[in-house]
Amino acid sequence: MILEDFVKENQKVVVAKPGTFIYPLGGQKVKISSNNQIHTVEKIGVFTPKPEDRKSLSKGDVGFICAGVREVRGAPVGDTICLPKDTKILPGFKKINPQVFAALYPLDSGEFESFRESLEKLAINDAALSFHPEQSQALGSGFRCGFLGTLHMEIVIERIKREYGIELLATAPTVVYEIENKGGEIEEVENPSKFPDPASIEKIREPIAKATVLTPETYVGNVIELCVEKRGVQKSLRYVGGQIELVYDLPMNEIILDFFDRLKSTSKGYASLDYDFDRFQESQMVKMDILLNGEKVDALSSMVHKSQSDFKGRQLVKSLREVIPRQMYDVAIQAAIGGKILARETVKAFRKDVTAKLYGGDVTRKKKLLEKQKAGKKKMRHIGKVEVPQEAFLSVLKVNK
Numbered sequence: 001m002i003l004e005d006f007v008k009e010n011q012k013v014v015v016a017k018p019g020t021f022i023y024p025l026g027g028q029k030v031k032i033s034s035n036n037q038i039h040t041v042e043k044i045g046v047f048t049p050k051p052e053d054r055k056s057l058s059k060g061d062v063g064f065i066c067a068g069v070r071e072v073r074g075a076p077v078g079d080t081i082c083l084p085k086d087t088k089i090l091p092g093f094k095k096i097n098p099q100v101f102a103a104l105y106p107l108d109s110g111e112f113e114s115f116r117e118s119l120e121k122l123a124i125n126d127a128a129l130s131f132h133p134e135q136s137q138a139l140g141s142g143f144r145c146g147f148l149g150t151l152h153m154e155i156v157i158e159r160i161k162r163e164y165g166i167e168l169l170a171t172a173p174t175v176v177y178e179i180e181n182k183g184g185e186i187e188e189v190e191n192p193s194k195f196p197d198p199a200s201i202e203k204i205r206e207p208i209a210k211a212t213v214l215t216p217e218t219y220v221g222n223v224i225e226l227c228v229e230k231r232g233v234q235k236s237l238r239y240v241g242g243q244i245e246l247v248y249d250l251p252m253n254e255i256i257l258d259f260f261d262r263l264k265s266t267s268k269g270y271a272s273l274d275y276d277f278d279r280f281q282e283s284q285m286v287k288m289d290i291l292l293n294g295e296k297v298d299a300l301s302s303m304v305h306k307s308q309s310d311f312k313g314r315q316l317v318k319s320l321r322e323v324i325p326r327q328m329y330d331v332a333i334q335a336a337i338g339g340k341i342l343a344r345e346t347v348k349a350f351r352k353d354v355t356a357k358l359y360g361g362d363v364t365r366k367k368k369l370l371e372k373q374k375a376g377k378k379k380m381r382h383i384g385k386v387e388v389p390q391e392a393f394l395s396v397l398k399v400n401k
Contacts, residue, residue: 013353030067034078039067058394078127084118096128098146099207099277100256101190102153102170103134103299105142110162111166112141118164119143122156129156136299139169140178144191147173150256171299175252178280193298195287198338205280206303207252210235212245213263215271220244222266230254230304252277253285253303288313290320291334313342 028041044064045053057063069075106115123129130146147153150173153231160166176190180203181302189195211232215223223246227234232248239245250259255275263271286309290300300320304312313335324347332346 028085030065030081031086032069032075033082033083034076035074037069037074038084039069042066042068053182076127096148098128098130098148099150099252100147100153100173100175101144102147102173103136103137103139103142103144103191104157104220105139105169105171107167107169109140109334114164115143115160115166115168118160118166122159126156128152139299146190172302175207175256177205177207177285177303180205192287192301192303195303198287203282204285206283206285208249208278208281209252209255209275211248211250211255211273211275212276213248213271213273214240214243214245215267216242217244219267219271220246223263223271226259226262226266230259249278250275251283251305282329286337288316291332291336292317292324293332294334309337313337313366317343317345321347 029038030041031038043053043066044053044057044063046057046061051064054063057065059142065081073234077080082088088186104115106112119129123131128146128148131143135143136141136142143154145156146173147156153173157168157170160168174190174192176188178186179189179196179201180186181196181200182202184202211227213223213227213315224234226353227246227248227250230250231254232250235247235249237244237246260273263273284306285303286306288302288304288309289296317333317335324333326347329349331345331349333345334348335344372394
């Protein structure tokens with residue numbers, strides 16, 4: 001904060017040296033450069049390490065300014081605080097763009113506002129965290145959050161649980177895709193449920209990361225096999241000391257789910273991974289929906305490569321069959337791309353033996369009771385609602401090839 005100006009203190013003129021912040025007794029007006037809001041300084045000081053009030057701050061001081069900023073995002077990290085008439089903004093921190101997105105929902109819908117406040121407080125010192133409200137038919141109100149990676153996502157969820165006591169349900173993480181429509185317009189979409197109609201899409205581009213893997217020579221075959229399975233394209237292979245450095249172009253969608261865990265497993269913990277976003281590249285990505293009794297569950301939608309859609313669809317419905325609770329009627333679980341059904345599993349209904357009270361007589365009596373039971377179950381299926389447990393969303397993460 002460089003304030004070069006004259007300020008009056010006790011009817012005397014005091015010259016503020018370059019790089020010094022003077023706090024006059026009457027209060028000084030300052031401006032937050034990012035939003036042009038004006039605030040009155042109430043007090044300033046330094047940490048020694050305890051807070052200690054002072055009348056000025058100089059270069060190198062680790063200090064604080066109390067200016068009555070009432071909004072959590074009123075003074076973002078890396079912003080410039082200056083006099084109201086100043087227009088020069090010092091170069092702040094480079095804005096970090098999130099790479100991984102996931103929807104977070106409180107298990108107790110009554111904690112939505114507390115959840116919002118907790119995210120706002122975490123965002124004060126976490127510049128990489130972004131969020132905006134999202135509504136799901138299956139899960140209610142929540143937030144679509146952006147993270148640097150899956151580890152960042154796990155840390156945020158754990159902090160909210162420990163510091164604020166809010167239990168959360170997280171959907172499968174996704175990445176940003178570029179969608180080019182028939183008219184040539186390009187938009188970025190990170191939520192599979194918000195994808196436009198396939199008939200209007202000209203091209204879909206997925207993010208590609210430049211991944212560098214260091215591994216001992218013993219495990220290089222396993223690592224190459226894993227990278228090929230994840231649709232990677234090898235760029236280079238060279239010896240670095242006693243290890244081999246592999247450079248691959250890998251889709252971000254393949255990295256964020258289980259690539260790191262499987263890399264450590266296949267190399268017995270010796271391999272290391274470093275990756276950065278490189279570019280968007282055209283790819284045959286398709287949106288796979290999950291239907292429960294014919295109704296789409298938007299929170300279970302995911303983006304998969306066309307070549308892997310059949311396999312992942314079968315694996316996912318098998319996993320969901322194990323975690324969807326049984327109802328009084330059959331529950332059909334289907335994986336679909338558009339109007340094409342890829343796979344189906346059925347959770348069988350509870351069945352009561354309605355003929356147990358019959359001790360004999362004509363067989364038509366049994367048939368009449370069974371038909372009545374069948375009609376009741378059919379009606380219940382139309383009006384009933386299938387509860388989707390948290391384990392169902394974790395199943396999406398466990399679909400591996």
